[in-house]
Amino acid sequence: MHVMASDKDELQVETPEDKDTKKKGGGNKKLLIIIIAAAVVLGAGGFAGYKLLAGKGDSGGKEEHKTEANAKSVMFALDPFVLNLSDYGRYLKVNVQFELSDMTLEEVVKDKSPQLRDAIITLVSSKSLSSISSPEGKFQLKDEILFRANQVMGAEKEVFKNLYFTEFVMQ
Template sequence: MAEEEETENEEAASGGGRGKKLLVVGAVVVLALVVGAAGTWWFLWAGGEEPAQATAGDEASAQSDKAEEPGELYKMDEFVVNLARSSRTRYLKTTLQLELDDQSLVKKVEKRQPQIRDALIILLSNQSVDGLEQMEGKYQLKRQVVARLNNLLGDDAVRNVYFTEFVIQ
């Protein structure tokens, strides 16, 4: 009889263990549902601070759009220069357009045209054919032109330079 009582006690204990496991799993599922519902409510209806953040974001977006607007374009006359460091005479024929920071710089560029052309002729004629045949060489030349012109016209007067014609012969 003692053996039968022990077997009944073990069965009762193991049955109670299943009930506890089921209760714990149920509690975890209910907790997950409550947390999910609270999170959904928070993101959909309780975001009272979002309009202020959106307004600040809109202002930043408007400023970046303004910065991305193209500047005033100024077309330079054609340049034809001898290229340096080549075994035979090689020429570069190019036309540039300057992207200026604002309209007021057009008169300044027109007034300083001789200095600008001089600086660009010296810079262009110092380039090698090998360097200009590579894409990176052209990008490096663009950066050098912008830097040289900003030295002449003032910081950030020229935003970018565009080659509208670029022929090496």
């Protein structure tokens, strides 16, 4: 037990029980502050996650339609190629996938796949290892294959938007 004097010259008696309740009260305040801070952090995280996943809600339907159309681009894969290069004893194993400009063209492209394969074989087998080993050489080869493939299709508009090498092994 402690005896304390206050400003008004009154004596106050402090018992051990009073100390325990003061300590518990301070601990409860800290716990309450921690809980509130955690709730604010979780709320902010939930809001940020909602905004990221939901996208921009005020942008209108046009942008959503564009991204939906881009997400649905159709890919057309040809069987893998193993080709001799113009260098003696050198070969290239390559997998090619085309991105079609229109989903409805997939059947037409399937029907023309032998002609596409022939055009690619003819083009790639005329290349040397040194001409396609650099990144610039690969980009040039992509452009040439894409140009030839669109020529084979004979359409007025481009059938293939892009070309991707999914495997490219030279030896």
